[in-house]
Every structure is written in structure tokens, then in C-alpha cells.
Amino acid sequence: MPEGTVHEAEVHAVLSARSKPRSNGTIKKKVVGLSAALVIALVLPQVVTNTYWLGLLNFLIIYSILCLSLNLILGFTGLLSLGHAAFYGIGAYTTAILMTRYHVGFLPAMLASAMLALVFSLFLGIPASKVRGDYFTLLTIAFGEIFRLIAQAWIGFTGGAMGIVGIPIPKVFGMPIRTETQFYYLGLILLAITFVCLTIIVQSRIGRALIAIREDELAAKSMGINTPWYIIMAFTIGSFFAAVAGSFLAVYQTTVTPSNFRLEESCLMIIMVIVGGMGNLWAPLAGVLIMTLATEMFRSLAEYRMLIIGGIMMLVLLFRPQGIFGSSAFKD
């Protein structure tokens, strides 16, 4: 069998001459950056003691998990999903119902929520993987609306428009989580897990297969990539982590209502991802920060909220479509 290889020695020369210094440099930079971020994240609640700001930080964490997971679908696979809020909602409602009605502990409830979201995303992902890009978007809209309308209408099960209240204090390995700071650290752990899992996936052949689908689906098929399968995979993994965020939201807010999971939320997540940049994994986090601060700053202008969101969205796409920190993933 012919092999497209050359002599080991040559390869070695190439590796040592070119890649080593460079990859060492970037790895060092990455390690420094990551550990700095980690240290800041860990000491932040010691510095920020104001509950308002701590609350904001906790929402930052929730949106970070949401946007990281959405980015796998949107930025890596190139699929416009407008149903992310529904999976977020499935996670929140499942946790809320299990904990209030069946007295399930937080961690099992969270796991169950994520698994349920996975099942639903599989159910939706199978048709979605077969249709063209914009039909995919339509499917996710339809799914999101079905979820929201059912949450609103099935009063006996979901509490209708009032939602579910009185979600108990979560216990993690016996430790009750009550204060803003405690929630912050719990959220940070969940965010870190999400980040690590997605990083591992994105840097593997699976992540590259997703990128290939985004770049050119037909060529991806010709590379031996089973494209429907990978589309389903991106969609289910993304939805899984969205449900984790929803689960955290449920215990943090102690209530869930349908209005938490409107289409508008999905749009907000998309904008965060776009403003940050879609090309790499962490860039959306910048978008989360910017958009959360922006919407907070304009809180007194609540009636202009959508105007501001939509305006930023258009301005970014018109003048810097790759986002603030993204690579030029979507510019031809």
C-alpha cells in the first residue's frame, strides 16, 4: 500500500525547526493567560462584595455557559440555531420540577436535565441534520416556540405564565449553596467544566469535522465525514450544556418562568457570540461581557432594549462581521 509519508528524519527536522519554538511560545502564552483568568475569577468575589455586582457576575457565568455551548453550533458548525433558549429552558424546568415536586437533589436533577435536553435535541437534530441551513433555523424556531407555548399553556405541569416558584436551596455534596458568593463559585465550576469539555472536543478531529462542515459541507463529506452525524453531535452537545446553564439558573433564581426562555433570549445569545467573535472558543466570552454590561448600563432605558440589541447586532455585522476577537470565520 502506498503511503504519503517521507523520511522520519525529515519530518523531525520540520517539526523541530518550525513548530517547536512557535508552539512553545503560544502554549506559554495560553497557560499564562488561562491561569491569570483563573486567579482573577477566583479572587473576584473577595474584591466585589456588593450583591448587585455579584448577581451580575452570576448572570455573566450563566450566559458564558450558554454562549460557549451555542458557539459550538453557531461558530464551529455554522448552523444558525434560534432554539438555544428552549434547551436552556428544558434544563431549568426539569431541575425546578424535580427539585420542588420530587425532592431530587441538585446534582442528580442537573444531570437529569442535561440528559433530557440531550434526548430532545436528538429528536430535533435528526430532521435538522437532513435539511438545508435555513430550514434548520426554522426548525429550531418552531421547537423553541413549541417549548415556550407548552410552558405557558400546560399550567398543571409547568405552572403556566407564573412558572415554578420556591425551588429549594441546592446542596452540593451536602453543602448548601445560599449566598451570592457560593453561587458564584458553583457557577464557576460549571463554567470551567463546560470550557474544558468543549476545548477538548474542539481541538480534536471532532471539532475539525465541525469546522469542515461550516466551511464546505460537500467537501467535508468527501473527507469521509459523516456530516449528519456530526451536525447532530454538535447540536446535542451544545444543548446539553445549555441545559446545565438552565439548571443553575433555576436554583439561583429559585423561580423559572416562560419569559426566561423566549426567542429573544436565543437572539441575545447569538448576538453575544457574534459580538465576541465566532471563530474560536473563548471569543464569545468577550461578547457576553460587553453585552451584559451594555444591557445593564442601559437598564433605565428598558424600553429601548431591543433597539439597542438589534442596533449593536447590525453595526457589528456591517462593520466587523468577524466579531471583536474572532478570526475571520464567516468572511469569504
Added chain:
Amino acid sequence: MGLLETRNLVKSFGGVMAINDITLDLEEGDILGVIGPNGSGKSTFINLLTGIYRPDQGAIRFGGHDITGLPAHQVTRRGIARTFQNLRVFSNVSVLVNILIGQHTQIQNRLYHLFLTPLAARKREKAAEKKALGLLKMANLADRRDELAKSLPYGEQRLLEICRALASNPRLLMLDEPCAGMNPNEMDTLADFIRELRAKGHTILIIEHNMPFIMSLADRIVVLDAGRKFKDGPPEQIQNDPEVQDIYLGKEDDI
């Protein structure tokens, strides 16, 4: 028994018979040139063989197995790789990642490997990267590994696409008009590259309009005309065949 055998392949689009009853055998280690006027069905032929289109009738056997109607990704797994007539590199990713994507079928890491046996998974990734670099070295692209594919000059993008196809370690490589849009220098580089592949024993099917190029490389030439196999023989014979010249001259001045 040949590596690739097609039997009475038929494919039509609406009323157009793009491929009409083509039966063809390809031996392992051969370089087969496919020529023919525009619209004679050359690309359609490759698209049928690689599962991009489904044949209306007929059968395709590859390495002794029936692969008729298999989806594209499974055909690639069986060992057929290709390039496209209109360049289709993954433009917004680096040269190296293009090759790594090409190695998709060669890297065995599944989702659970990444989390359950991370070290072994990492090792397989590293090995793949090493192999990818070897391929890039062969095409003189190694020092551009971190550049975005779209930033390469056209000829190098074509080379990159061939390397990406080779990365799946195919038993049969199919190139659809690899010279299109290349300057003479780039063409020479490409010809050398293909000779190198031949020396290594690759089986290659090349569609090409550039006669000197294809005649100097191919062991055998098949001429398609209006979806039919019009001629099949060694390059010298095809070159001097007046009928072949007729179908080209009669239709256009493409050469």
C-alpha cells in the same frame, strides 16, 4: 481484477444524458487520463464514483466490493479520495488543519476516547500531525502550515487540495482538472508532484484539458464524448487519432 470497475453506468439530469453506459476498468498503480470536450460528463463520472451523485443505472466495484450508491463519506472510507474542479479547500482554516481534516478517516478518536483515554487520544493526534507535516513537506508547503488556506496563491491551493485528498491514505486518487487556472511554473511543480506519487505506486485518475500535461503523465487515456466512452487507449494512439481531434475541433476551440 481491476481496482476499480464500472459497469454500464448511466446518469441523466433532466433530459441530459451526462453519463451514458460507461464500462471501464482501472488497474492498481495506473495513471488514467480522462479527456473530452466541455460537458462531456467527466466531472459527473467522478461524482458518481465518489458518491456525490447516485447512478441511475449500472454498478461500481472498488477493491472487489460493490460501492454503488454508497454515500460520499463511506466511499472515502473505502479508499477513494478526490479533488474538485472548482477548488474547494477549507479557506478559513490553516493549511495544517486542512490536512488534518483530510485525515479524518485515519484518526480513530471518538468522543469517548477524548474523555476516557485522553493520553492515547492525544498521542493519535500528535501522530496525525506528524504525518500531515510529512505530506506538506512533500508538496513544499511545510513552512506555510499556519497560514490560512485562502491566503495561498492559487497553484498552492490546488496542491494543498491534492495533499488533503492524499491525507486519507487513499487507494485511488481522482483529480478533476488540477491544472485549471495554473501558470506554467505551477503546472511543472504539479507534474513533478504527480510523478512522485506515481513512483510511490499511487493509482490516479486525472481529468485534464491540457493535452501536453495529461499525455506526458498518463499510462492510458479515456476520451468521453456526450456521456459515452468514445476512445480508450495509450496516449500516443489517442494523440494521433483524427476522430478525437474531430470531436474537439467540431465542438469548440478549448485546447
Added chain:
Amino acid sequence: MLYEVLMIGVMVGAIYTLITIGYSMVYGVLKLMNFAHGDVYIFGTLMTYTLLAKNQWHPALAILLAAVAGGLLAALVEIVAYRRLRAAQHRMISMITALGAAYVIQNLSELRWGNQVLPFPSLFPSKQLMVMGHAVSLTHLVTLVIAVGVIAVFNIFLKRHKMGKAILCVSEDISTSSLMGIPINRTMSTVYFLGGVLGVIGGVLYSSSYGAVSLGMGFRGTVIAFTAAVIGGIGSLGGAMIGGMILGISENIISVYVSSTFRDPITFLILIAILLIKPTGIMGKVEQGKV
């Protein structure tokens, strides 16, 4: 009972057809989802509401002005969101830009009209007629006649008028059309303009027959239009009609015989089922692009 349900279903179907046509033409031309469509027509409908209920204008004049305003707004969306993006840009970017535009328009309408349900004046006298032994509301009948009339006029425009032919040509093949000397940009803007105009007419008919208008109907309209276009097959007038009718009739049957709360979820489930069984839509063809 069933007769009446079907009658209303057909009327709603005709209105949906109007809303879908504009959407479907745009889609056929650009192959891009236009998220702003619903917000444009609801803007026009709300404007009609103000002109009629507050300023006491003559209905014809009010609708004309609002339809033109809606059309211009749609054309503006095309120019801002699509035109500069059309050249060598990932499709998704244009789609999301339009989503941003939808938000802006929606918010502007909300600032002016709020998001509560407003009582829309009835355009036609509320009489009952007897047709073949069945009582039929005059409003429904007149609405149906107007909707069908507008569709027919639009159809003639497409087939006969120079610009109509250009639109059909562009939706077949953009690059060939531009080679043939058809002014692409102007044609596109016209498609958007007409889409907006037809949408506003549909919105006004809908609101007047139900006696209500609210901002929330905008987004629903976008989804309805897309769903109908997908069901019927995108880019064709006939397809829009089939899709609009199927949706209008099935919706009314569901809300009467099942539950009006589950009308939209069931509609969406039907859509998912259709795409599951036939990913290209009921009337859509499988297209294998040339490789």
C-alpha cells in the same frame, strides 16, 4: 359548523398567502430568510390603525399610505442589511443582520404603539349573507375576494409587466440575469418593496377581520410566512398559495376542534413532521447543485 370553520380557514389562508407571497419572492430571489418581514407588515398595519381609528382617514387612503410605507421600510431593510452583504459574504451574516433589523423595527413600533392588543376598526359592514343555504359573514367574504383579487393582480404583474418578468428572471438565476442587463439592485429593492406592500395589505385584512392588532403578530407572521413558503415550495406564487391555504385551514380546524392554545404548537409540529418526512418541503424538488 364545519362549513363556517372551512370558510374562515379559506379566508385566513388567502390572507396568509398575501403575507407569504412577499416573503417567498424575497426568499426565491436571495435564498435568504428575511426575519424583518413580519415586523414590517405589522408596522404598516399599526400605522393603518392610527390613520383609521385616530385620524379618521378614508380606509382606502389609509391602507394605501401604510402599504407604501411598509414597502419602503422593507426596501430600506434590503438596502441596509442585504445589499452590501450580498457580495461575497456568508449567508448567515445577512440573515442575522436582518434579525437585528427586525428587532430595531419591532422596538420602534413598540415605542409608538406599545405591545398590547389594540381594537382594529372593522372595514366592512358586519352583515350575514345567505350563500347556498349557509350563513356567511360579509366581512369574511369581502376579505376573501380582496385577497384573491390582489393575488390575481400580482400574478398578472409578474407575467406581463417588465419588472415582474425581471423578478422572475432574477429568482431563476442571479448571475445570468445580471449578464442579460437586468438591474439587479433595483429588482431586489422592488421585490422587497412589493413584499412589504402585500404584507401590509394582508396584515390589515387579517386585523380587520379579527378586530384586533398587536405587535406580537409580527414575529408570528414571519414564522407563518416561512412555514407556508416551505410547505408549498419556495419562490412560486402557487406554492405560497398552497402553503398559505394549508396553514390557514388547518389552523382554524385545530383551534376550533382541538384547542386554540395549542394552535401554534400543533402548526409547528406539523412543520417539523413535514420536514422530517420530506426535507425539501411538500412541493420542493431535490436539487443537486453542480459540483
